[in-house]
Amino acid sequence: MGINFFNFWEQIKLLTSYSIQSPWLLTDYTFLFVLGFFLLFYAFITENIKWRNIYILAFSLFFYYKSSGLFLLVLIGIIIFDFLIVKFIDKQSGFKKKIYFYLALLYNLSFLFFFKYSITLIATFNAYLGTSFNTNDWLFPIGVTFYIFQSISYLVDVYRKEIEPVKKITDFAFYMTFFPHIIAGPVIRAKDFLHQLYSPTIVNSSIYKEGMIRITMGLIKKLLIADSLGSYVNIIHESPVDFTGFETLISYYAFSFQLFFDLSGYADVAIGVALLLGFRIKENFDRPYLSKNISEFWKKWHISISNWFKDYVYIPLGGSKGKLVWSYGIILLVMLMGGILHGIDKRFIFLGLAHGAAIITHRIWIRLVKTNSQNKIYSLIGIFITFHFVSFCWIFLRANSFSDAVKSLSKVITNTNYLDLFSFSKDHIQLIMLLIISGCIVFIPNKLKSYLNIQIMRLPTYIWLFILLIILQVIIQFGNEIFSPFIYLQF
């Protein structure tokens, strides 16, 4: 096995300690190996719901410790406080209830603001006041946005009497820390998930196969395709002035696919792992690049976060029920909030506003122009425009600065020689092949996708041992030698 038995306990000690340079992610081979042992013991306790939940909770806490170290204590603090305050709020009424609700909301949001924006604010402080506070060594917990959003959704749902508060703190902790989703979402709603804690585990042949398919596809998308595309994108952004308009344009498509495969791949692994445990997490991506308009895109991209903003910001502020101007204003505000969720930077502000403006434009368009949404040509044009709009906007997420993004865009728009395609293809045959494969996966027709799914599900159960072995080795064989971190970890 390669383990030196003389150092066995030393190695166990090291395996159980946190390493800042290699935080655990669901796509780590080390984690998957440990997950195998976890499942081995899980198989024997799954009949007892109470012990099952405690076992998963313990592993989830351990997983978060391996991902974020002592920030686990922050998470535990948030869990304890929110559990107690929500129970307390549920017993209150009238004005008192409102006050405590807003205080609890402020408490949760303060963590989010601190971890996300303190460095930017201190840098601004330093710049304008001449101070020199050093934040170079500051670290922040991974996944803080997702579990704060989750906590807020629970708080609001209980406040609105949509759900009852959870009786046991261990159940609430389970909901908050469930390891498949804690690092990178999807954001799970309590009403969709909590009932599963009290239901018996069901993992039959089709659930097992579905789980394995999701994990395998997720690993291929993230470790093989996204990371490989990322290496080209990184080269371009290392020194953007050195590349032609055409090379930069190709990097836009590459980054679009990289971002989608990175996020959806990780979500696939999360959903697959949850399935193997007998739990079901909702889909987070629904073929977003096949959207015919920008409004549809935001119903299909990072669905859990989009729905969160819709249910907890857009609708409470009036949504589409108020006057038109107010409604458009709220759309801009919500999209702006989505932008600055990535950080306080001109790039992200512009990204949010651009998408907000696009949604408003689309709404005005459908009010003024009667279109036949069933028309295939109209649909194709819509998909083409939406995909390109989104891809060109993503540059503001990837570029090193706002000015770099603007320069890059203007180069692509004004200075691209499409005839470069032939020489570019000759020199970058692997990249072109990868882009074509990515395009096929992203734009595959629904009927073909369903057909392939059915055929894969028909494979015998035992074959998955070999499939995973082959896929894992193929990833090692052809995957990028430079491991690209999960994109959203930086946000």
Added chain:
Amino acid sequence: MKNNKFIFFSALSLLIPLTLIFTYNNQENSITIAGITFNKIESQDPFNILNKLTKIKIIKDKVVKEINDIKLPSKEDSLKIVAKKDSINLCNIDTIKFEQFISDNSEERILIMGDSECGGLCRQLNDYCVQNGHKLVLSFVWNSATILNFAYADTVTKIIKKYKPTYIFLVVGLNELYAKDISKRKTAAMTLAKKLEGIRYSWIGPANYVKDHGINNVFLSSAAPGSFFSSKDLNLPKGSDNRHPNTEGYKIWMDTIASWVTTSARFPITMNKPVKRKQEIKSKIISLNASRYRGY
């Protein structure tokens, strides 16, 4: 019971393939079928990482004692030999005179640092160190980094201060082959060269996969005369990404570097070819990624 069966099967579906992969990674030999060598994933292998980290703890006390005992050579201690002509053809420059600084130390404390190519070279360098009685004190791999990172981050200074190498191998340039901002890179290269003053080093240029726009000449003119080794014309076997050399490529590369360092470098050290390859790396490897940590 039905649940148990499929959950148990899920466990095996993960454990069996990963155990096979990790076991293969721990073997010295590689498997080749129909001309295709199955790659290994040292970085992903928990046992290799754990072994390395375990060894650090075991040798920690020994290293601390050695740091206290070591007497670092100064420039005055070195013997100076007047230049050899035409001894640096590999650098593609004409005859140039420089002084070779030969240390009286037989055992060097070697630090290798650089971009991802350093990650491949350090394993080969380890074999040379074991063969020649040198100590590879640290391998500092900064993936995706360029000369700008090394020049302007204080990481290099901190590492030199902590590990006190007597010899440094610097491997950089792969991520800036396309760079055209030559003056900016030149300034950075000069800054780094200044940081390395007082330490004996060899600056290894990238194994080009495309023609560069001048970065190799920047390094050549910035490094101390005779201390830059140009790798751009070495036709090394490449890995699946067509950028980095493969294992065989790194071996050939290191052999070429070693031959040059022994005979022609400004700062020569003994680097006889190792009898045994793939020796266990007992020293620490620090791995960073410039896309996450820029350093300045």
